[in-house]
Amino acid sequence: MKKLFTQDYSRLEKEAGRLLEIYERMPDEYFVNQKSSVELIVRKLKGFARVYNNYSLNGTDAEIIIN
Amino acid sequence: MDKQTMLSDEELVKNFIAGNVTCIDVLIDRHKAKVFSYIMMCVKQQELAEDIFQEAFIRVIKTLKKGRYSDSGKFSSWVMRIAHNLIIDHYRKQKNQVMVSNDNYEFDLFNSARFSDKSVEEKLVHDQILSEVGMLVKMLPDNQREVVEMRHYKGLSFKEIAEETNVSINTALGRMRYALMNLRRMMEERNLSLTLS
Incomplete structure (x- = not known):
């Protein structure tokens, strides 16, 4: 059976690894105060951090969202 | 808030784990541009990048609240590594899904140089x-x-x-x-x- 891949995902993985190395070498300070287009998500994340709680029940992790 | 912005990532992480929830705000604001920029450079699609960005920070919040963060390196490197792993997960899911069989067709619409690597x-x-x-x-x-x-x-x-x-x-x-x-x-x-x- 002939199958085609429309993307070379191994290459994309390598590229992601290469970019990670480049970003790792860039100082965090370079990005501070830079405008990004994720403000709505950031607000949601901050809200999530306030309502998310986890606890252990009989040795099992459980998650609880308190609004 | 101003006082917190002067704190190091490690101090903010400790304070967040100790219950000072506003510390995560500073951490997110401090690193959002770098993390999102990296994801965007990899996947090159705004919506997908936003999904990965959101999932990465949800994992960060959950891990910190569960007390499973080990203070063994830079906080930003840890977040970047989480984002990287999510990108790789996405590629692997895509790899398993995007298979086109052309068994029964003489002319394959997708077998074109335009769609090849x-x-x-x-x-x-x-x-x-x-x-x-x-x-x-x-x-x-x-x-x-x-x-x-x-x-x-x-x-x-x-x-x-x-x-x-x-x-x-x-x-x-x-x-x-x-x-x-x-x-x-x-x-x-x-x-x-x-x-x-």
Whole structure:
């Protein structure tokens, strides 16, 4: 059976690894105060951090969202 | 809040784990641009990048609250590694899904050079083009270069660019128009072709 891949995902993985190395070498300070287009998500994340709680029940992790 | 912005990542993490929830705000604000920029560079799709960005920070919050964060390196490196793993997960899921069988067809619609991966030569040409575009962008006047970088390298909307540069949307659009005209002129002057033949 002939199958085609429309993307070379191994290459994309390598590229992601290469970019990670480049970003790792860039100082965090370079990005501070830079405008990004994720403000709505950031607000949601901050809200999530306030309502998310986890606890252990009989040795099992459980998650609880308190609004 | 001002006091917290002076704290190191490690101090903010400790305080967040200890129950000071506002510390995560500072951490997210401090690292959002770097993390999102990296994800965007990899996946090159705004919506997908946003999903991965959100999932990465949800994992960060959950891990910290569960007390499973080991303070063995830079916080930002840890977040970047989480984002990287999510990108790889996405690629692997796609790899398993995007398979097209052409068993029963004499003519395969997808078996075309247009849809195939780039050859080494095409990749070299593509890299060369990107390098030449980058060089030309650097030669633009500052206000035009700024708009091109914000739009094409950071993925900002014209509304966001206008806010960031304290000008009207029309001015931002005008600067982009002049930037493109200048880039076109510079290409002609240098006899550059920026398309794959």
